[in-house]
Amino acid sequence: YEVGNTENTINFIKYLISKNKDSQIVIIWDGAKYHISKELKEYLGKINEGKEQEDWLVKCIKLAPNAPEQNPIEDVWLQGKEILRKYWNMCKTFKIVKWLFEWAIKEHIFSFPKLSMYASFS
Template sequence: MSRIGESEEEIREGGVVVLMEDECHLLWGDTSGYIWGRKNEKVGVPMTNERERQTYYGAVNVLTGEFHVLPYDIGNGANTVSFVRRLEEIYEGSRIILIWDGATYHKYGEMRRYLEESDGGLNEKDWKVTCMLFPPYAPDQNPVEEIWRKGKNFLRRHFYENKTFGDVKESFLNFLTEQIFSFPKLEAYIS
């Protein structure tokens, strides 16, 4: 993460923003809570709409802990570019260092074309968006995974409040957008 270290002063002054990104797939079944039953007796809980699914793109600002989340129908190149454009709008006037996993739609196709169009001809230090990858097979390195976990745990604790999948999606989104996140994984990147 040497590019982050090289930009530390600009990060603190706001000229460069470091964001960590990930996608989450919320399923109707993610709201299931726990129930008590008799020992050695199977307890059945009927589920409806098991196939209902919502994809979210989320990025956390490493310096401030602010979390940006948007719903999409699927994780793909077009939606990745759409989310990155939204981040550029939010941080207009700042360069962005975006750290994420190695999903193909992060590295190829529409995203690659977008970066070539956006940053083509500029020196690397002047790129509007610089993309960096977490190590392969290391989801524990991405603090956004912890944010998704907190959101799903919130849903499980409040499962009784959500009667429809629309309620679940609204509850999840409200929980994630109403707070600032702070935990050691974030602080480790900017010390």
């Protein structure tokens, strides 16, 4: 998506639902205004309507504000930066830096122990 906004957030959730028809979806995110907008709350209310919270199709958990030590994405950035530090001598241009960073985070499966602070996952 070109920008982060309510419309694209709702479209992304619809995409997740289409790819996970038989599963509940848990989204853990920051406090961006479009993550807590009236329109998004109405959409989530509509798709979860009539269900108990433990049966919601989509459950959203907000990360603690101003707590990067609890945010799993910080681990992704850190690991990407560690790869750059390891191979800095090969990075002659910004294009190479960008490629290496993107490769590092796209080709890695991350484990996020921090997520256990928000929910238990099987």
